[in-house]
Amino acid sequence: MAGTRFQLLSVFSRQFSSLNNVSTVQPKLRIDDIRRRRLTIFDKEYKRQQALIPRLEKIEVNYEGLDNEAITLVMNKGVSTPYNCAQHINEQLLKRSVVAEINGELWDMHRPISSDCTLKLLHMKQEDQHQATQVNKAFWRSCSFLLGAVVESSFQDEISVCLHSFPPANVRSGSFVYDVQLNLEDWVPTQNDFRQIAASFQKFVRQDHVFQRLDVDSSVALSMFEDNAFKSEQIPHIATKSSTGRTITVYRVGDHIDISRGPMIASSSLVGRCSIAAIHKLSPKFYRFQGVALPSEIHINHFAFGILESRARKLLDIAVWSSNGEEE
Template identity: 50%
Template sequence: MATATKLYKQSWHALRQLQQYRTIASGNASASIKSRNELFNQEQKRQRDAVGRVEKIEVRYLGLPEDVTLVMNNHISTPYNCAQHLSEGHCKRSALALVDGSVPWDMHRPLQESCTLQLLNFNVSEPHVVNKAFWRTCSFMLGAALQRAFKDEARLQLHSFPGPNIKSGSFVHDIVLGAQNWEPTKAEMRAISAEMVKLAAQDLRIERLEVDKELAKEMFKDSRYKSEQLPSIAQQNQSRVTLYRLGDHIDISRGPMVASTRFLGKCTILAAHKVANEGSTDAFYRLQGVALPTGFSLNHIAYGLLEKRAQKLNSARLPNEPFEEQQQMQLS
């Protein structure tokens, strides 16, 4: 009886320690996310306040129903604001902008000088630019979905996502997990897909913010892999780092991305390939999926072919290869 009581007390003590560890881990993760968002908000406000005296610019909109010149506010007005002057339909359909005929521009990114402006949707005659932005956004959203889907004890760490290559057949996000033998079930894959759909339904605006490398280091000080990647990223961009946010999820990316999560239509996360061990307990995994923009549909057979192709290991550079050599790394 005494032995049983002793074993019970030991088990109870171990359970209490485990619960405490999980609470601390959850608290630390939540604190990091909260701190990162607070710094994002502060810098966003500082940049807006720094605009000072408002200067006017001329934005020559080119497109339907007719070309028109808009007088907007420099470093304040965005392509979305321009769309608001045109119609509600332009606001709903426009996923990306094109400045001066060649520069892809986020819908919520302030314009910096007088320019021409085209508003892109997924039905334009040359959809390559907006399709790449959509694919990149899918990877970004997948990172947010993974953070929502995994429990703290999985020790999920987001690594990066390679550049959007539609011909590859899948969008990608690379992660590290505290398990070297994870083989996801179909139910787990469906759960991650469901998180993507939830994000789309929330119609979350995707925000862009450029910060200096020191602030970026502070924001990601609790993220081992982001901290390792930041020096190389900043060196390629004059000590600046471009961040994107949806909801409370913030990550590094050159962009551009589509205006909102609502542009994600049918989506399936299909594969999680183990690509390498990381230390004695963790491993790198490559998550892959396929998606269609809102309003597009395929019959079951055609979409099934896309799903089958997306299950094959994406050939983009792997996350365990040296970051400095990843010229196409998207963190982009």
């Protein structure tokens, strides 16, 4: 929401030598205005879809927990979510659940359930290797999404910021990534820049924003992102790969909206210690922001986290995504 917006990065003001000789172009709209317009479209579409639910129908959700725990819940079709189910089970399960499995399919915690199903709730310390990999990917993907939110809102209005895309979640890479176009030819960020971006990231995730998913028609998505040439190019291509050939999945976190197939973690508060490890210049005006983070329930000492930071500074061997956005 607009009220949760933070303004921290004086580092990008004109006082810094890295920007003294930069020729900037005033963007057509301020980021605040762009976000408000996207939120208006998102809220309107969400309300339209909710109005299509004629009446509440009941469904059975069979929860499968540890030690053969089995609970049958009667929930509301198209309204109740895995998060709502967890609320009916116990508070500890609610707090540590990262994503869900619905009939074996990975599912967002705040995504409505559409039919009778079997439900599993997954956390960051899954013993099953496949489930652990899927949870880690959701965590890494969500961190990339959050990084885009922070970067987009970090620069002053005279510096235009255009989010391009983030690559598929790859835990082995050591870092999560977002590629961004800035109208800065030769920006060389300082250590203070890194610290302040990390502080902004940390402040944002601690505000406990939920990841709200919405599947929309590609025409709605194009309207949302008409100010972003990269997203406008990616949307038709992504839509063709959906089951309908026209659907785009968008997520809202706070006042930020972006494209991703998901799934995402339940809340930003599940992200713990984090750092902005590197900002690589890919080409004129194109920069790759790389970060590293730990889940909130995992704690390591300063030395060990420093090793992770060092690993995360390496430029990932991936191309700038020209047509697909985030894709797997």
